Amino acid sequence: MILPRYDRRCGWYEQLDFISDFPEVTTDIRVDVLVIGAGFVGCAAARRMAENRPDTSVMLIDAIKVGQGASGRNSGFVIDQPHKRDLESGDEQLKQKIVGLSRVALEYLETQIDRYGIDCQWSHAGKYQAAVGPRGRKHLDHYEALLKKGNETYRRLDKDEMREVFGTNFYSAAIHTPGGALMQPAALMRGLADHMPDNVQVAERTAVTSIARNKRGFEVRTEKARIQCRQLILGTNIFTAELGYMADRILPIMTFASMTAPLNNSQLKRYGGQLDWGITPADHGGTTLRMTQDKRLIVRNSYRYAHDYNTPQALIPGIAARHRDAFDQRYPQLNDVEFEYTWGGASGLSANFETYFGELEPDVFASCCDQSVGAARGTISGMMLADMACGKKTELLHDMQSVSGNPSRLPPKPLLRIGVPVRLAYERFASRSEV
CATH class of the missing domain: 3.50.50.60 (FAD/NAD(P)-binding domain)
Known part of the structure; x- marks a missing residue:
């Protein structure tokens, strides 16, 4: 066991x-x-x-x-919107139910945070979804069309606005939805x-x-x-x-994050962006990016089939190097900022996304x-x-x-240990321009 x-x-x-x-x-x-x-x-x-x-x-x-x-x-998002698969569903009533349930959860959490004075960097900062290149922009345009269809409030940022918020010119397009919250999980x-x-x-x-x-x-x-x-x-x-x-119905997938030390005054000046925001990638294989209230940047990408439910130590240096590369592409002016932590966190998926x-x-x-x-x-x-x-x-x-719903049965584990890493490698290759 x-x-x-x-x-x-x-x-x-x-x-x-x-x-x-x-x-x-x-x-x-x-x-x-x-x-x-x-x-x-x-x-x-x-x-x-x-x-x-x-x-x-x-x-x-x-x-x-x-x-x-x-x-x-996790990366500290409390998201009110349906996730990508649910958002693409043609059932508008289903999507509205997901939004309604998520907003009840947000209110339930916030009530406890306020009542007990829980210090967890909670804020109604919403969420950004951003694209790097043509592949990402295609996904972002699709996301925007779905938001419009669902009559959801959002704002598309121009280049100057992205630079002002994120402190980087790396992204080519971004959308902000205001309904979610950020926190220290x-x-x-x-x-x-x-x-x-x-x-x-x-x-x-x-x-x-x-x-x-x-x-x-x-x-x-x-x-x-x-x-x-x-x-x-x-x-x-x-x-x-x-x-x-x-x-045989739960597929454990681990994703990895690295967190910097708090930026000092010199680094903050070179950074030039705002505090307290979060980006999820328009392309699901891209990179999640957070800037916390306490001046730390977080990079999350890279996936693993977590058949053992945990993180082998031997994987950490290679994953941290990937995160460093993604960080340096976004913030070349911050090459003196060190990562303090790199870790993995597992979530449960199903073969039919239920x-x-x-x-x-x-x-x-x-x-x-x-x-x-x-x-x-x-x-x-x-x-x-x-x-x-x-x-x-x-x-x-x-x-x-x-x-x-009812998650469908997965193939036998020996097949999963071959097939899932191959699929993840393919997704990583397909999304390489957005990482």
């Missing part, structure tokens, strides 16, 4: 000033609801369950420290876990090794104890298969195959899993079910 582990490389987590500590489960315990995985899905599910049923005992556990997993490793995850309702217990470093059904519900074994519960909510995404569910949401079997609820849009999608999924587990039938839950 493969368990999550932390590699001490994630820049978001490593720069946290203060990290609280939740105990490991070391003695047998009984709770009403057990939520496994303290990422966006798990944190939202535990909170919502506690809000729905204040007299219910809820336990939220994670195999590592909260914020060290995939939810604390590891800080957000820690803040959410630190301020759970009174009827939620949080436990870290508590890896699940098996799940068995019995007359009283479920017996969940960890490395040191047993947890008895009536209902299970799984926010385990790529590790869901390790717990015996969704086997996300899963629902009841896997009686009293076992899960959301997985996030298709690389985990923050908003994970938050609303966790909320709605809790509603489903409580028997609440709402319009939001109906919408959540209608935008979810």
